[in-house]
Amino acid sequence: MPHIVKSFDDELTRLRESVIAMGQMTTAQFSRSLDCLTDPTDEAVAGVIALDAEIDRLSQAVNEQVFHVLALRSPMADDLRLVVTAMHVATALERIGGYGVSLARNAKALSYPPLPSLRSVVRMGREVTTMLVDVLGAYGERDAARALAVWKADRQVDEAYSSLFRETITYMMEDPQNIRSCSHLMFIAKDIERVGDHATNIGEMVYFLATGRPLGEVRPKGDTSTAAGPS
Amino acid sequence: MHAESAVPGLSDCARPKITVRGVDVFYGGKQALTDIDLDINENEVTALIGPSGCGKSTFLRCLNRMNETIADCRVTGRIELDGIDVTTGLDVVELRARVGMVFQKPNPFPKSIYDNVAFGPRILGLTEDRHEMDEIVVHSLRRAGLYDEVKDRMDQPGTGLSGGQQQRLCIARAIAVGPEVILMDEPCSALDPIATARIEELIEELRSEYTIVIVTHSMQQAARVSQRTAFFHLGVLIETGPTAAIFTNPENPLTQGYITGRFG
Numbered sequence: 495m496p497h498i499v500k501s502f503d504d505e506l507t508r509l510r511e512s513v514i515a516m517g518q519m520t521t522a523q524f525s526r527s528l529d530c531l532t533d534p535t536d537e538a539v540a541g542v543i544a545l546d547a548e549i550d551r552l553s554q555a556v557n558e559q560v561f562h563v564l565a566l567r568s569p570m571a572d573d574l575r576l577v578v579t580a581m582h583v584a585t586a587l588e589r590i591g592g593y594g595v596s597l598a599r600n601a602k603a604l605s606y607p608p609l610p611s612l613r614s615v616v617r618m619g620r621e622v623t624t625m626l627v628d629v630l631g632a633y634g635e636r637d638a639a640r641a642l643a644v645w646k647a648d649r650q651v652d653e654a655y656s657s658l659f660r661e662t663i664t665y666m667m668e669d670p671q672n673i674r675s676c677s678h679l680m681f682i683a684k685d686i687e688r689v690g691d692h693a694t695n696i697g698e699m700v701y702f703l704a705t706g707r708p709l710g711e712v713r714p715k716g717d718t719s720t721a722a723g724p725s
Numbered sequence: 726m727h728a729e730s731a732v733p734g735l736s737d738c739a740r741p742k743i744t745v746r747g748v749d750v751f752y753g754g755k756q757a758l759t760d761i762d763l764d765i766n767e768n769e770v771t772a773l774i775g776p777s778g779c780g781k782s783t784f785l786r787c788l789n790r791m792n793e794t795i796a797d798c799r800v801t802g803r804i805e806l807d808g809i810d811v812t813t814g815l816d817v818v819e820l821r822a823r824v825g826m827v828f829q830k831p832n833p834f835p836k837s838i839y840d841n842v843a844f845g846p847r848i849l850g851l852t853e854d855r856h857e858m859d860e861i862v863v864h865s866l867r868r869a870g871l872y873d874e875v876k877d878r879m880d881q882p883g884t885g886l887s888g889g890q891q892q893r894l895c896i897a898r899a900i901a902v903g904p905e906v907i908l909m910d911e912p913c914s915a916l917d918p919i920a921t922a923r924i925e926e927l928i929e930e931l932r933s934e935y936t937i938v939i940v941t942h943s944m945q946q947a948a949r950v951s952q953r954t955a956f957f958h959l960g961v962l963i964e965t966g967p968t969a970a971i972f973t974n975p976e977n978p979l980t981q982g983y984i985t986g987r988f989g
Contacts, residue, residue, distance in 0.1 A: 568944075570972050571975055574973060
């Protein structure tokens with residue numbers, strides 16, 4: 495049902511569209527940062543960095559719109575959830591943009607020919623990209639079920655990260671020459687895992703936006719790298 | 726329903742001061758309220774919201790039998806104050822001393838500030854002498870946050886005060902007879918934002934001693950001052966709950982539509 499004051503509807507629509515546009519740009523940037531893993535040219539890395547600046551600009555624009563609506567419209571109920579969620583989602587996307595840059599920069603430090611683990615890292619990255627696409631789709635549609643599916647999918651990413659951690663340690667033990675490249679690969683994997691966490695956080699926000707209730711239960715964590723690592 | 730004890734501002738051991746069960750109100754042949762059930766908790770502010778004509782003021786006026794002053798108004802059902810039926814168990818004068826009222830437009834009597842506040846205690850014979858009356862007047866004006874502004878001109882007419890001061894004078898007048906419940910029918914709608922803020926602050930202060938029921942058209946005011954909100958629509962109580970829950974996640978689509986400005 496539309497609002498009696500049409501300009502309020504217009505502002506909420508604009509805000510939602512800004513977040514969606516920011517989400518599309520962040521997904522594209524993250525995907526291009528994954529491309530850097532297999533083809534880390536200066537140009538590709540510079541492209542990722544340029545997109546990050548654009549993401550930051552959009553994040554700023556979303557925040558300004560949020561303040562405007564809060565100050566002038568005093569939104570209530572689902573409108574209030576939409577506005578507050580927009581701010582949180584924009585912050586999460588802005589962080590993902592930062593991880594994209596970090597990932598692309600680390601890609602430059604990987605050895606050639608690549609370690610076999612790189613394939614697992616790229617696969618993990620693609621899984622996280624799917625999570626991002628899904629969670630942003632859920633945001634656009636206010637689809638709680640889809641958001642919940644993303645929330646649950648993060649467990650697989652965590653498990654993949656733990657298994658990669660063990661695999662990489664094996665390579666390091668086999669040949670100390672691998673340590674430098676393996677370390678960078680682990681940084682990259684960690685960045686991807688964090689992007690998965692942010693996608694999951696967005697899923698939680700979408701669930702709250704759609705239902706008005708927080709996702710109460712504790713998310714199943716599949717990351718056992720801390721336990722597997724040296725104490 | 727929501728977990729009420731987890732909501733800040735709501736007392737964990739809220740006790741119903743007024744219980745309303747199955748109340749219908751008719752103006753002649755027209756039904757204004759239908760089958761209202763509501764508990765009004767002690768030491769809480771309950772806000773009644775809803776579009777014009779939804780019955781919220783009618784409901785408020787049932788609580789101290791003000792509807793009896795309207796010739797063809799008929800109220801059925803049960804309204805209890807501390808478990809006593811307000812219609813059969815209480816004399817109307819006693820009821821209105823225990824359940825005071827503040828109206829939309831400040832309506833001081835054309836008397837001095839002092840006499841406005843002293844009026845109720847005087848006709849109810851609450852005091853023995855002038856000294857006791859002075860104490861009641863000063864205490865009531867202090868509670869209403871007005872004393873410092875009027876202490877040097879108690880003999881001046883109440884109608885000479887500003888709108889916000891007049892409304893606080895009316896609150897002092899209501900307090901003077903020692904009520905347990907204060908009903909407020911849009912008490913700030915004729916006031917500027919500063920005077921409104923003063924009244925809202927006063928409502929928060931008064932809550933520790935009194936049970937307050939406020940009708941307001943301002944959603945933000947309901948959100949700011951109340952612990953519990955009841956939403957009326959076309960004479961039906963649609964939803965009631967902790968104010969924070971009503972304004973962040975109402976359960977009924979009608980409530981949602983109204984508070985977000987999609988109809989009304």
